[in-house]
Amino acid sequence: MERLLIEGGTVLTMAGPEAVYADGAVLVEDGRIVYAGPRRGAPEVKGARRLDATGQIVMPGIVNTHCHAAMTLLRGYADDMRLMEWLQTKIWPAEAKMTAEDVYWGTALAAYEMLSGGITTFLDMYFPADPVARAIQDTGIRGIVARGIIAVGGPSEALSRLEESREAFHRWNGKANGRITFMVGPHAPYTCPPDTLVACAELADELGIGIHIHLSETAGEVEEARRQWGKTPIRHVYDLGLMRGRHVVAAHCVHATDDDIAILAETGTGVCHCPVSNLKLASGRTPVSKMRRQGVAVGFGTDGASSENMLHILGSEMRIGAIQAKELEGDPAVFTAYDAVSMATIEAARVLGMDAEIGSLEPGKRADIVLIDTERPHLTPNHDLYGLIAYSALPSDVTTTIVDGQIVYERGRLMRMDGREIMARAREAAARIVKP
Structure with missing residues (x-):
């Protein structure tokens, strides 16, 4: 023993x-x-x-509720841009050049960075799933893998991503003494049509796992949802049945209405609050205190290093998120230091449905x-x-x-891998994928 x-x-x-x-x-x-x-x-x-x-x-240990780990390879590559322009002209083209080995080293670099700042668990949405799981195994961190699923290439692309998610789950779930677990990862309503979202819910039920999704991140996203479906992204996903009877973790929820917050509370949906990324992309300010008063579990997340630049909760998300919550409601007493530490530990664990195992x-x-x-x-x-x-x-x-x-x-010192090798491999991969 x-x-x-x-x-x-x-x-x-x-x-x-x-x-x-x-x-x-x-x-x-x-x-x-x-x-x-x-x-x-x-x-x-x-x-x-x-x-x-x-x-x-x-x-x-500190819990990071939302991350795109391998985007460490794109740190500082596309700063100071609007979200959709940033995604469409810089991030997605660069990601298309990434190999599975690139994703492994980018995730290992993220794990090294997170462990150095006291983060012991993270929820990741990226692709493909196998190298992410392998990096979790090798570095010693605890991680939830949500293979990002999009349907921009049509239904066949979504089906292949769903099948990859299923296969990766059976290969890796519960490995590394239980440090590796899974969620189904539909990227967002604007990249996943209703039939894809429903298929993701069915896969989650089949595997007995939860769902991780981006919701209401920008005002433009909400406006487009109202134009297309006559409702907010959160209401849209709720009406499709995605949030009923299963554990859902929603990233951002910056532009959540009162009706949206009521839905989050009713369904027990956990919210990932990424204040630095949201501020840097000028996406807006998540109504964190209002959500928590309604009983919604909210935890801090870093988002990816290509938007937040650093993968740290301590000294970054926690500090700025606390200050922002006070400023948003014009009351310094509305959000306390204890609230901030709780959102980085036990409440973040609750967001992920892991509070019986970690967080305190x-x-x-x-x-x-x-x-x-x-x-x-x-x-x-x-x-x-x-x-x-x-x-x-x-x-x-x-x-x-x-x-x-x-x-x-x-x-x-990272104890299970050579940190210098991780950084060297990450530099090599980053130089290649951003090369014109």
């Missing part, structure tokens, strides 16, 4: 605002948490590897844990732990990232 004892740090469990232990301990056995609380109350253990966390925060440090859950060094000038002094994490902490403050009880990143 493998045992790991993390002791001496400030343990923030996210089991509730008060569940913080200044001189705490976390005991892990065979990848699961056995104890999280005050060090004085920790059980006696023999043969455990001991990790001294003095001067550090010990918290649950509680006995029985998977041991996905992050250590943050507080011995930094920008983290001194510490009047409020949640405020420190939400508003001051940076990805570079992360010293150790643990997934399934295994240390996969420690003090600048």
Whole structure:
């Protein structure tokens, strides 16, 4: 039995605002948490590897609810453009040149970056599925694979993507000690006609998995939906039956109406909030606080590195998202630091339907844990732990990232792969796919 004892740090469990232990301990056995609380109350253990966390925060792994991981290869390639122009003239043509090996190295680079900033789980929508799953396996991160499905090439293209999704599910779902799982990934209503969306729902039911989709990301998308179907994208998808009786994770939902929010709440649809990407693309501001007041689970997502540029929740999405939520409603008290940390951990896990397994440090859950060094000038002094994490902490403050009880990143080093090789391979692939 493998045992790991993390002791001496400030343990923030996210089991509730008060569940913080200044001189705490976390005991892990065979990848699961056995104890999280005050060090004085920790059980006696023999043969455990001991990790001294003095001067550090010990918290649950951060959850990235929406990512296009291999788009790390397009980081900085097409900045300062409008969304549809960006997609149609730059991103989609470059992606058409990507090989499966390119996707593998781009995803590995994303995993390296995310682990370095304390992200232990991510939901990815990209293509093809096999290299994404292989990169998850090799780097040690936890990932949900949603093979992007579009029908712009006609029904036959959609059918082939659905079949690829089915085959990849049977090859990879549950592999890497359960770190690899799947969702069905229809890209959006504007790239998937109704028959494709219905086929995606049927595949999700067949495989017993959820659905990940982009919804109401831009004002133009909503206007076009009203023109074409006489309703918003969220109402359109709801009326098709996609959101009924199955777990759906919706990215962005920037232009959600009150009726849309009621639908999200009624159906238990989780929302991925990507504030930096939305701001950079001038897509708008998601009504996060209004959604949460209605009972909608909302978690932070990075989107892809070609729009957000960085794949970090800490110091990026969390900080900017919290500030934006306050500004949107004109009330600094409407969205707290605890809300921000919750949306990066336990609430994000709830969005993905994984809160029984991850998102907090509680006995029985998977041991996905992050250590943050507080011995930094920008983290001194510490009047409020949640405020420190939400508003001051940076990805570079992360010293150790643990997934399934295994240390996969420690003090600048990716433990299971050579980080230098990943970056070199990614540079080679990026240069080729953007070459005219």
